[in-house]
Amino acid sequence: MERYFCTLLRRRERVRLALLGGLLASLYGALKLLSLAGLINEYWQRVLDQALITTIGALGLSIIYGFAGQFSLGHAAFYGIGAYTAGIIGKVWSQGSITFFLLALLAGTLAASFIAFLLGIPILRLRSDYLGIATLGFGVIVRVALENSNRFYPPLGGATGMTGIPQVANFDWIFWFTVGTLILVCNLIASSYGRAWLSIREDEMAADTLGINTTRYKITAFVLGCGLAGLAGGLYAYRYPYLHPSSFDFLKSFDFLLIVVLGGLGSISGTVVTAICWVFLLEGLRIILGQAFVDWRGVIYAVILIVTVLLRPQGLFSGKEWRLLFPSRDQDGTWGKEGKHASLRG
Amino acid sequence: MPLLEVRDLCKDFGGLRAVSNFQLKMEQGEIVGLIGPNGAGKTTVFNLITGLIPPTSGSIIFQGENLVGLPPYRIAAKGIARTFQNIRLFKDMSVLDNVRAILHVHNGYGFWDAALHSPRFAKKEEEILARARELLEVVNLETRSRDPARSLPYGDQRRLEIARALALRPKLLLLDEPAAGMNPREVASLTELIRFIKDKFQLTVLLIEHQMGLVMNLCERIVVMDFGEIIAEGTPHEVSNNPVVLEAYLGKGAVVNRC
Numbered sequence: 139m140e141r142y143f144c145t146l147l148r149r150r151e152r153v154r155l156a157l158l159g160g161l162l163a164s165l166y167g168a169l170k171l172l173s174l175a176g177l178i179n180e181y182w183q184r185v186l187d188q189a190l191i192t193t194i195g196a197l198g199l200s201i202i203y204g205f206a207g208q209f210s211l212g213h214a215a216f217y218g219i220g221a222y223t224a225g226i227i228g229k230v231w232s233q234g235s236i237t238f239f240l241l242a243l244l245a246g247t248l249a250a251s252f253i254a255f256l257l258g259i260p261i262l263r264l265r266s267d268y269l270g271i272a273t274l275g276f277g278v279i280v281r282v283a284l285e286n287s288n289r290f291y292p293p294l295g296g297a298t299g300m301t302g303i304p305q306v307a308n309f310d311w312i313f314w315f316t317v318g319t320l321i322l323v324c325n326l327i328a329s330s331y332g333r334a335w336l337s338i339r340e341d342e343m344a345a346d347t348l349g350i351n352t353t354r355y356k357i358t359a360f361v362l363g364c365g366l367a368g369l370a371g372g373l374y375a376y377r378y379p380y381l382h383p384s385s386f387d388f389l390k391s392f393d394f395l396l397i398v399v400l401g402g403l404g405s406i407s408g409t410v411v412t413a414i415c416w417v418f419l420l421e422g423l424r425i426i427l428g429q430a431f432v433d434w435r436g437v438i439y440a441v442i443l444i445v446t447v448l449l450r451p452q453g454l455f456s457g458k459e460w461r462l463l464f465p466s467r468d469q470d471g472t473w474g475k476e477g478k479h480a481s482l483r484g
Numbered sequence: 485m486p487l488l489e490v491r492d493l494c495k496d497f498g499g500l501r502a503v504s505n506f507q508l509k510m511e512q513g514e515i516v517g518l519i520g521p522n523g524a525g526k527t528t529v530f531n532l533i534t535g536l537i538p539p540t541s542g543s544i545i546f547q548g549e550n551l552v553g554l555p556p557y558r559i560a561a562k563g564i565a566r567t568f569q570n571i572r573l574f575k576d577m578s579v580l581d582n583v584r585a586i587l588h589v590h591n592g593y594g595f596w597d598a599a600l601h602s603p604r605f606a607k608k609e610e611e612i613l614a615r616a617r618e619l620l621e622v623v624n625l626e627t628r629s630r631d632p633a634r635s636l637p638y639g640d641q642r643r644l645e646i647a648r649a650l651a652l653r654p655k656l657l658l659l660d661e662p663a664a665g666m667n668p669r670e671v672a673s674l675t676e677l678i679r680f681i682k683d684k685f686q687l688t689v690l691l692i693e694h695q696m697g698l699v700m701n702l703c704e705r706i707v708v709m710d711f712g713e714i715i716a717e718g719t720p721h722e723v724s725n726n727p728v729v730l731e732a733y734l735g736k737g738a739v740v741n742r743c
């Protein structure tokens with residue numbers, strides 16, 4: 139009986155993987171076809187790619203804030219570190235080779251992770267919420283450093299921005315990196331890591347008292363989340379011909395934060411859907427409002443945040459998940475249970 | 485060698501001495517009650533043993549090893565689990581995941597096993613799921629395993645806290661007012677539960693409780709605290725007839741009122 143149950147689970151798991159794989163492949167195929175048929179022009183292709191890149195970065199913050207409950211206001215700084223690290227490697231050494239592109243992405247990811255590690259060690263040992271302030275300050279430092287970067291190393295471009303990175307990252311790369319990230323994150327969430335992160339968000343003191351090494355798990359979440367921001371930054375650098383410090387400032391951090399909060403804390407599906415919708419919404423507003431949008435961006439964000447929090451405080455997905463993303467064994471767990479699992483604190 | 489030996493434990497909060505020269509020896513398999521009026525320092529003793537707050541002085545020897553200075557998660561991993569007076573569940577996690585999160589402490593796997601859902605991951609997860617179901621069965625919550633912990637009624641939340649503590653495979657279980665807010669029927673079944681898990685998991689139990697029925701029923705030995713100090717110690721019978729204890733509970737000159 140027990141054995142029969144196990145094989146059943148495994149079979150369900152195989153079916154799930156086949157379904158998920160099929161679905162992603164058809165999505166990819168459909169988008170490719172649309173673009174080949176000319177239904178997605180260059181402009182909207184850029185927006186779509188940006189949406190996917192934003193998704194990768196937002197998944198990082200979703201781990202840090204949505205799951206582990208660590209409030210970070212400087213996510214874009216790590217996005218910027220990844221972009222500039224990968225970008226400078228591409229600009230100075232790579233001449234557009236794929237190997238170098240992948241190495242540069244790795245370097246961008248590792249650079250962001252490593253700096254997150256250095257920043258996280260002193261701060262995340264504490265139980266209080268200093269991370270928000272520290273990352274806010276760190277974001278400002280990174281912005282200033284990028285603006286003056288040409289003084290240390292002229293190819294970085296400083297306040298005038300950086301050009302000359304080979305545009306290797308096309309839709310294919312970006313799509314499959316997004317899929318890879320999504321699978322990695324879902325796997326971790328449906329494991330001891332995800333449960334430890336949630337337990338810290340829910341009650342750090344109880345988690346600590348019951349044997350969970352909270353510092354270690356908080357640092358893991360922060361390093362991993364910032365690493366994903368770095369990966370997103372690297373892809374961004376290889377996709378768009380122009381890097382500028384203002385693309386990685388506080389408003390960008392606020393972007394990521396909004397996505398995670400609006401999607402519902404503790405929901406991967408919510409993060410993904412909101413990230414994509416958010417980028418298209420912003421682009422729409424940019425088209426409709428023109429220059430006014432740029433001037434009023436901060437106000438628009440604040441209004442959207444306030445309205446959503448008033449109308450739907452638990453976020454769009456309120457902790458619900460798209461079942462296909464998570465292993466069937468977890469149907470016993472938190473995931474995919476309709477309605478009851480609202481995840482916003484308070 | 486006693487399982488737990490607390491020597492000369494003191495804790496000051498500013499000018500307040502919350503725990504003063506606290507001594508306790510517990511042998512393997514004992515159930516000891518810790519009672520005393522509100523503010524006596526009972527919960528503070530638990531917080532000191534579990535490492536949540538550092539003692540001002542004194543030592544806490546568990547299986548021959550001094551725990552003072554170790555972080556709470558290390559103390560927990562050595563085999564001391566607790567419940568909280570003001571329930572501290574992982575409220576938005578499912579009942580099952582409350583238990584699974586703690587089972588991983590002794591039954592973990594590496595980052596890459598988790599990231600790639602390796603065969604090792606699958607094997608461990610199967611064990612953990614089976615074990616979690618077993619623990620939920622013990623506290624009679626297996627039918628609620630998918631519900632978020634916050635949706636459980638009060639008494640069930642206290643039972644889930646016990647299951648979560650058991651997930652740590654403790655040798656010493658510290659229960660802080662496990663019967664608070666329970667009706668007499670629930671208290672009776674809790675008494676049975678504590679007896680049952682003590683035998684099944686070979687536990688040593690230190691129990692804070694205001695409901696004297698439960699304490700008298702379960703404990704072979706009772707320690708009474710007042711104003712941070714131990715004022716009496718002995719069998720339930722001895723303690724309940726000790727004038728010092730009655731005075732602490734009822735005030736000087738009060739009439740003895742047996743319940």
Ligand SMILES: Nc1ncnc2c1ncn2[C@@H]1O[C@H](COP(=O)(O)OP(=O)(O)OP(=O)(O)O)[C@@H](O)[C@H]1O
Nearest residue numbers: 497500502520521522523524525526527528529569
């Ligand atoms: N973290 C703290 N900081 C300052 N004072 C504290 C702290 N924790 C406890 N105290 C004080 O120490 C004393 C003992 O508190 P404790 O919670 O241990 O009592 P208790 O015996 O558990 O009481 P109760 O039966 O009400 O739970 C109280 O006067 C309390 O106000």
Ligand SMILES: [Mg+2]
Nearest residue numbers: 526527528569
């Ligand atoms: Mg207390």
